[in-house]
Structure formats: structure tokens, C-alpha cells
Amino acid sequence: MYDVLVVGAGPAGLSAAIACREWDLSVAVIDEFPKPGGRLLGQLHQEPSGEWWNGIYETDQLLDKAETLETDIRCGVSAHHIEKTDAGYTVHTNKGLLHSKKLLIATGAAESAAPVPGWTLPGVMSIGAAQVMTNVHRVKVGQKGIVVGINVLSAAIAREMQLAGVDLDSMVLPAYNSVTADHAHPKKVMDGLMRIAHLAPSAFLRFGSKFAKAKWIRDLAVSFYPSGGVKMWGMPIHVRKAVTEIHGTDQVEAVTICKVTPEGAPIKGTEEKIAVDFVCIAGGLYPLAELAAVAGCPFQYVEELGGHVPVHNERMETPLEGLYVAGNITGIESAKVARAQGTVAGLSIVRDSMDAVDLIEHGIESAIQNVIQTRENASIQFHPGIHEGREKVAQSFTAYNSHT
Amino acid sequence: MNKQKRITEHPVLGRMQDREEVTFTFDGHTYKGFKGDTIASALLANGVRRLRVHEETGTPRGIYCNIGHCFECRTTVDGADGVRACLTPIREGMEVKSGQKEALPLDSQHHDAHKLPKTYADFAKQEAGDPHV
Ligand SMILES: Cc1cc2nc3c(=O)[nH]c(=O)nc-3n(C[C@H](O)[C@H](O)[C@H](O)COP(=O)(O)OP(=O)(O)OC[C@H]3O[C@@H](n4cnc5c(N)ncnc54)[C@H](O)[C@@H]3O)c2cc1C
Ligand code: FES
Numbered sequence: 001m002y003d004v005l006v007v008g009a010g011p012a013g014l015s016a017a018i019a020c021r022e023w024d025l026s027v028a029v030i031d032e033f034p035k036p037g038g039r040l041l042g043q044l045h046q047e048p049s050g051e052w053w054n055g056i057y058e059t060d061q062l063l064d065k066a067e068t069l070e071t072d073i074r075c076g077v078s079a080h081h082i083e084k085t086d087a088g089y090t091v092h093t094n095k096g097l098l099h100s101k102k103l104l105i106a107t108g109a110a111e112s113a114a115p116v117p118g119w120t121l122p123g124v125m126s127i128g129a130a131q132v133m134t135n136v137h138r139v140k141v142g143q144k145g146i147v148v149g150i151n152v153l154s155a156a157i158a159r160e161m162q163l164a165g166v167d168l169d170s171m172v173l174p175a176y177n178s179v180t181a182d183h184a185h186p187k188k189v190m191d192g193l194m195r196i197a198h199l200a201p202s203a204f205l206r207f208g209s210k211f212a213k214a215k216w217i218r219d220l221a222v223s224f225y226p227s228g229g230v231k232m233w234g235m236p237i238h239v240r241k242a243v244t245e246i247h248g249t250d251q252v253e254a255v256t257i258c259k260v261t262p263e264g265a266p267i268k269g270t271e272e273k274i275a276v277d278f279v280c281i282a283g284g285l286y287p288l289a290e291l292a293a294v295a296g297c298p299f300q301y302v303e304e305l306g307g308h309v310p311v312h313n314e315r316m317e318t319p320l321e322g323l324y325v326a327g328n329i330t331g332i333e334s335a336k337v338a339r340a341q342g343t344v345a346g347l348s349i350v351r352d353s354m355d356a357v358d359l360i361e362h363g364i365e366s367a368i369q370n371v372i373q374t375r376e377n378a379s380i381q382f383h384p385g386i387h388e389g390r391e392k393v394a395q396s397f398t399a400y401n402s403h404t
Numbered sequence: 405m406n407k408q409k410r411i412t413e414h415p416v417l418g419r420m421q422d423r424e425e426v427t428f429t430f431d432g433h434t435y436k437g438f439k440g441d442t443i444a445s446a447l448l449a450n451g452v453r454r455l456r457v458h459e460e461t462g463t464p465r466g467i468y469c470n471i472g473h474c475f476e477c478r479t480t481v482d483g484a485d486g487v488r489a490c491l492t493p494i495r496e497g498m499e500v501k502s503g504q505k506e507a508l509p510l511d512s513q514h515h516d517a518h519k520l521p522k523t524y525a526d527f528a529k530q531e532a533g534d535p536h537v
Contacts, residue, residue, distance in 0.1 A: 032472050032491055033471065033472065033491060034440075034442060034491065034492075034493045035440075039471075044416060044417070052416055054416065054417070056417065076491075076493075078472070078491075110469070110473045111469060111473070120458075120463065120465060120476075121464065121466075122453035122454045122455070122464050122465060122466030122467075123453050123466060124466075124468070125466070125467055125468055125469070125470060126468055126469050126470070126474075128469065128470065128471060129467055129468065129469055129470030129471070129490075130470075132470045132471060133445060133448065133470060134411065135417065137440075137441060137442070137445035137449075138410055138411040138412070138414075138420050139409055139410060139411070139445050139448050139449045140408075140409050140410070140411060141448070163414065163415055163416060164411045164414055165411065166411075250454060250464050251453050251454065251464065251466070288473070
């Protein structure tokens with residue numbers, strides 16, 4: 001029986017484990033990936049200051065700390081079920097049962113699909129798959145590819161592939177269907193592009209983002225979007241072109257793209273075929289929260305946070321006693337925020353595990369302030385309404401607790 | 405292993421560190437990868453994208469998410485089936501087999517598939533033999 005079990009060795013899980021080990025709780029961290037670090041491992045972007053955010057380096061910093069504190073981290077262990085017991089929680093894994101008094105679920109995020117016909121062919125993968133192949137395994141995903149879906153994540157990863165010498169034709173939208181919806185709508189995609197303009201060395205976007213608050217200017221930008229695309233790091237981005245089909249027999253051989261109206265409707269007669277051997281699909285991220293659901297935690301749908309999230313408060317407590325959440329499972333944000341949230345969760349667990357209330361209260365307060373600060377300074381933001389989203393969840397935690 | 409498919413030099417991450425070579429088989433062919441590779445990354449470095457075929461239609465499948473979420477990369481590893489190639493590190497002598505087309509017990513063209521229950525209510529009805537369940 002551990003004091004604490006942490007599911008997920010990403011930035012949230014690792015920093016929580018560190019906080020718990022600093023107070024000498026017995027901790028086990030499990031992760032199904034062969035290496036600890038979660039999605040932090042693949043990350044590589046340049047901050048507006050010019051500094052590189054290198055996920056492998058950041059992971060090593062966390063692991064060094066965890067190792068110094070003799071933290072038990074087990075990779076290749078996959079959790080598939082959770083039971084609440086009298087003493088705490090039992091977690092079912094591929095390596096057997098694990099028991100703990102407190103449980104932190106820090107399983108991060110998953111990618112939403114943006115399906116287009118032909119997307120099951122080998123060579124079609126999610127944009128995150130390409131990130132991991134490129135930066136973690138150091139394998140080129142192909143000779144020449146195309147990115148389908150334009151958002152902050154795909155722009156960052158396209159740049160990562162370019163740095164690694166992987167050739168990309170361009171970034172385009174997915175063809176409109178009931179699933180791709182907003183991802184296939186040029187005006188909505190343009191809104192997102194304007195928000196990442198500070199990361200991209202593109203005069204068009206920089207200029208546009210100055211006026212990003214005025215909707216009519218964004219609409220104008222979409223209407224008069226250059227037909228050669230807008231270049232970011234030399235790579236064309238097309239918000240007025242979409243992939244309608246992916247072709248190939250045993251693997252990807254080509255895609256058909258066509259021009260679309262400012263609303264995303266395909267324009268007949270504009271189809272062209274482009275030879276590629278890989279396709280990366282970027283449909284955005286959602287919190288990977290199933291385990292919290294099987295544990296019995298109540299949920300709330302919050303668009304601004306990326307989907308259904310377990311109800312929790314700013315101390316990372318859920319309404320279930322002894323169950324905590326941290327990181328992207330609570331809403332889609334950057335790794336820095338996840339890491340800061342992990343510290344809050346770890347300290348909350350410490351507070352609830354030992355007679356340290358007075359000692360630790362101050363630490364929790366400043367860790368919460370650190371989350372807020374980190375959020376405000378974040379250079380990568382996945383959703384614009386993150387504050388409103390966080391507010392909604394906090395309110396439902398209060399409501400939930402006052403009813404029970 | 406095709407070295408051209410490896411990103412040996414990188415402007416920010418630096419040169420790829422020398423890693424031990426590991427030999428394994430996939431559908432009877434011998435391949436080499438590096439220690440730390442997953443089945444999926446080692447195969448891709450060898451130019452192999454197809455990890456299985458769809459059980460019913462036989463159409464080819466490869467990785468999709470590469471981080472364990474989608475289960476598109478199911479292979480058989482040393483006799484155990486349904487193993488995710490993107491999460492499983494290669495080991496010396498490991499035998500990997502691609503996912504194959506399966507017999508179709510639920511195909512209505514064959515067998516008595518139309519007699520099988522489609523919902524739990526159907527199932528309960530058949531089991532209990534009670535028309536009012
Ligand atoms: C594909 C992808 C790419 C991303 N790229 C970026 C980026 O470039 N920049 C950026 O700022 N943000 C990126 N993000 C957002 C990312 O979620 C955060 O930056 C950050 O990594 C979140 O940290 P976390 O600790 O909450 O989760 P993660 O870092 O995702 O860690 C969660 C860990 O939990 C493990 N896990 C999940 N389920 C189970 C289970 N059932 N059993 C055992 N282990 C499990 C996973 O293997 C993973 O290691 C990306 C997210 C995804 C999904
Ligand atoms: S590729 Fe998605 S689980 Fe392996």
C-alpha cells in the first residue's frame with residue numbers, strides 16, 4: 001500500500017511525485033510509455049524571447065530531481081481500471097493490482113481526429129505521432145508530407161519536422177464534414193492563427209494579429225488570403241485549401257486538395273493532386289480522462305478546456321476523497337502549466353496525508369499563484385477562453401460540494 | 405536499417421547518441437533497430453509502415469497516434485496478440501507478427517449471424533426464452 005499512486009509520468013505527474021517525495025510520502029509513478037516525460041519529451045519550440053523550449057532537457061531536469069528523491073517510476077505499466085476501496089484506491093494494470101491511499105490521475109491529453117477519406121492508410125498519422133517519431137525516436141516519418149489541420153500544435157510540430165530535415169509541402173485544412181467542422185472553417189481557423197502570430201515569423205500574420213480583435217479584419221484577411229498561401233518559416237499555410245481525399249493502395253501515395261470558400265465549401269474544378277508519402281492530421285487536443293470517470297469522479301463539459309473534464313478545485317482535489325487530478329486532464333494548456341499544477345496537486349496530497357496543515361498551507365497558496373502566473377505568461381495557448389473555463393469548473397466544484 | 409531515415413544530426417537537439425543495435429523479426433524478416441526504439445519506430449526506420457490489416461476487410465493499417473491511444477498498431481509479440489507496437493520497446497530476438505485478417509463470425513453473408521443477439525435486451529430475451537423480457 002503506497003501513500004500515493006500517480007498515473008502518468010508527464011510534467012504534471014512527475015512534479016507532483018517530487019512534491020510528495022520531498023515530504024517523504026511513499027510514491028509510485030506508473031506510465032504506459034517506455035520512457036517517462038509524457039508529451040513533454042517531444043516538445044521543441046522557440047519562445048518569443050528566442051530561447052528554445054527543449055522538452056528532453058526539461059524532462060531530464062524533472063527526472064534528476066525525482067531520482068535524487070528516490071522516486072519509484074515504472075514505465076510500460078498501463079492502467080485500465082480503478083476501484084475505490086475503504087483504504088483508498090486499487091488500480092488495475094497490465095502488471096497487476098496496485099493499492100494506494102491517495103491517487104493522482106495525470107494522464108494528459110489525446111488528439112481528436114479530423115477524418116478525411118483515405119485516412120486509415122499507413123502513412124497517415126496524427127500530428128503528435130510525427131512529433132514523437134521526429135524528436136523522441138529520431139526517425140523521419142517520410143520523404144515528403146502534408147499537414148492537414150492548422151492550429152497552434154500543428155504549426156509548432158510542422159516547424160519541428162522542418163528543423164529535423166523532413167520535407168513538408170504545405171499546411172491545409174481538412175475537407176468539411178460533421179466531424180472536422182470548425183477545423184475546416186477558414187474564418188475560425190484564421191482566428192486561431194492570429195493568436196499564434198507572436199510565435200511565427202510571418203509579416204502577414206504579425207500585421208493581421210494587430211487587428212485580430214476586429215472580426216471584419218479577420219474576415220477580410222480570409223477573403224483576400226493569398227492564393228500561394230502565407231509562409232511561416234518558408235512553409236506555405238493555406239486556410240483556403242482543403243484535402244478532400246488521401247490516395248494509395250498499400251500506403252499513402254498522394255492527396256487531392258481543392259480551393260474552398262471563406263466558409264469552407266469546396267470550389268468545384270479547383271482540385272489538384274499532390275504526391276506525398278505521409279499525411280499528418282491535426283484535429284486538436286482533448287483531456288484524456290476516462291480513468292477519472294471509471295473511478296466515479298463527476299465530469300463537466302467545458303469547451304474552453306478542450307472537452308469533458310473531471311470536476312476539481314484549484315487545489316487539484318476532486319469531489320472524491322483521496323482522488324486528485326493535474327495537468328492536461330483538467331484542461332488543455334502548455335507543459336509549463338501542467339508542471340505547475342502538478343506541484344499544487346502534490347502539496348495538496350501532502351497536506352491531506354499528514355499533520356502538516358499549518359506548515360504546508362502557505363506552500364499550496366504560492367504554488368496556486370505560480371499556476372496563475374505561468375498561465376498568464378504562457379507563450380502557447382490552446383484555447384482563448386482558458387480563464388472562463390477554469391472559472392466554470394471551480395464553480396461546479398463548489399456547487400457539487402455544497403450539495404453533498 | 406536505413407540510416408537515411410534516421411535524424412542523426414539536429415540543429416537544436418544535437419547529434420543522435422550512439423545506441424546499441426537490437427535485432428528482431430517482423431513477419432519472419434530480420435530487422436535491426438536501436439535500443440530504446442519501439443517496434444513502430446524501428447520498423448519505420450526500416451521503411452515498414454504496414455503493421456497489420458483490418459481484421460474484416462483486409463485493408464492495410466499502420467500507426468496513427470504513436471502514443472498508445474488509438475490501438476491502430478496492434479501486433480502479435482512473442483505469441484501475445486493485441487500488443488501496441490508504438491508502446492513496446494524492441495528486444496533482442498523478439499518475434500513480431502502483423503495483425504491478420506480474421507474469420508468473420510458476425511458476417512451475415514456467412515454462418516447464422518442473423519440469429520445472434522444485437523442488443524443486451526435481445527440477449528436477455530434469447531437466454532431467458534421469455535418473449536416479454
Ligand atoms: C500528441 C501531443 C503533443 C503535444 N505537443 C505539445 C507541444 O508541442 N507543446 C505544448 O506546449 N504542449 C503540447 N501538448 C500538450 C501537452 O499535453 C502538455 O504540454 C503537457 O505535456 C501535459 O502534461 P501532463 O503531465 O498533463 O500530460 P502528459 O505529458 O500527456 O503525460 C501523461 C502521461 O500519462 C501516461 N498515461 C496516459 N494514460 C495512461 C494509462 N492509462 N496508464 C498509464 N499511463 C498512462 C502517458 O503515457 C503520458 O506519459 C501535446 C499533447 C499531445 C497529446
Ligand atoms: S499508434 Fe495509436 S496506439 Fe499505437
